[in-house]
Amino acid sequence: WVTQKIKQTDVDGRVKIRMTVAPDRNRWRVKVPATAEYKRVRTPVKTFAVQAKETESATPPFPSISASQIAANKAWARVYILNAYGWGDDQWVALEQLWTRESGWNHLAVNPTSGATGIPQALPGDKMASAGTDWKTNPQTQIKWGASYIKGRYTDPLGAWAHFKAKNWY
Numbered sequence: 001w002v003t004q005k006i007k008q009t010d011v012d013g014r015v016k017i018r019m020t021v022a023p024d025r026n027r028w029r030v031k032v033p034a035t036a037e038y039k040r041v042r043t044p045v046k047t048f049a050v051q052a053k054e055t056e057s058a059t060p061p062f063p064s065i066s067a068s069q070i071a072a073n074k075a076w077a078r079v080y081i082l083n084a085y086g087w088g089d090d091q092w093v094a095l096e097q098l099w100t101r102e103s104g105w106n107h108l109a110v111n112p113t114s115g116a117t118g119i120p121q122a123l124p125g126d127k128m129a130s131a132g133t134d135w136k137t138n139p140q141t142q143i144k145w146g147a148s149y150i151k152g153r154y155t156d157p158l159g160a161w162a163h164f165k166a167k168n169w170y
Contacts (some may be wrong), residue, residue, distance in 0.1 A: 081095060087157060102170075108137075118146075119142045
């Protein structure tokens with residue numbers, strides 16, 4: 001992942017802005033000091049963030065997995081949530097979208113900023129040990145833990161997805 005520290009001036013060249021541009025999974029995050037100067041040049045800052053996403057390439061700091069492994073993780077999860085929780089198609093769509101955004105269904109995923117781990121991006125990752133000692137490497141253990149977490153905190157994947165869309169985390 002590439003993180004850039006940037007100084008930027010406003011259109012007249014008077015105000016210097018210091019910001020950090022860093023990738024956050026598949027989107028870019030911009031941290032800017034909350035100052036009056038920032039408010040005056042908000043549009044140029046946002047424009048730059050979009051341009052940075054298009055021009056920078058990033059390699060995830062964790063091993064990639066095959067498309068067939070991703071498909072297997074999704075297939076197992078779909079059957080599991082139906083059998084364990086009775087969550088049907090609408091819940092599956094929400095869960096599939098949520099975990100695609102969180103980890104791309106990669107059970108080896110680790111967020112380089114927060115340290116969140118696995119398919120459900122548990123933070124800290126070792127919370128998943130309650131579902132099995134193989135939580136670091138077993139996608140089924142991670143899916144079981146993630147579904148249980150969603151049930152306990154949001155009732156179902158639709159609730160978790162709604163929260164994620166509103167807050168960008170769940």
